[in-house]
Amino acid sequence: MLDDEQALIEKLRRRDKAAFAALVRELHGSLVRVAMTFVRSRATAEEIAQDTWGNVLASLDQFEGRSSLRTWIFRICTNRAKTLAVREARSTPLSELDQDGEAPVDPARFDARGMWAQPPEAWRDDTPEGVLDRAQAMEEIERTLDGMPPMQRAVITLRDMQGLESVDVCNALDISESNQRVLLHRARSRVRRALEQLYAEKDG
């Protein structure tokens, strides 16, 4: 377990309100997003996220640090969501994976030999900071995330936004490692396309 994570757990156990508030701010939106994978309505997902915090508090003393704290919290969330999903009679939408043909790049941009016919343009300031400094970049990414099928959104949220390990994401979402990789690839490719579009609209 990381030292700063141990310190955070100690703070929570000492009832440090600020530490709890900071953790909620960091994770709550992602919990709602992940819950949306299992249930239909945003309101139910919000409820699941709030219940998750209740369960976190109730079990924190039993938390043994076999996984990271964040992984543990996400797992509580998905377990709760799965229970409700059964009640709502909604199955996990792995059918997303059946839809093949979500190409990372429009096939029309390659020639007959599979080489670039319309290669990617350079992005000015192509550093993460440079991208985020661009007007509309954050809004565009948010829009892209909102437009993703739920499983893609959950995978990219947990992996790239929350920094969970792939094995923990697979456990939380009950998917195989290779399915996880397919979803991650589609989701990341969507984000790159959205940013490319943004640069193309605004002079590169």
Next chain:
Amino acid sequence: MLTCQQITTLITDYLEGRLPVMDRARFQLHVGMCKNCRRYLRQMKVSVAVLGMMPPEPVPDNVMESLLARFGEWNP
């Protein structure tokens, strides 16, 4: 020799270290010689890094209040 289109399909497998050794070598060979694919790979990496820097969605005030109230009553 891998095509550029194949590179765009294999990037996440490559970044996740899941390409078999020979494919990994082919991938690196192609990217080493192809400026466009180098650029594409860089844009994918930048996209991933940007996601890691996105600020969290704001928590609605009423939600935060009710969670803090629960925390206040917490009696483990």
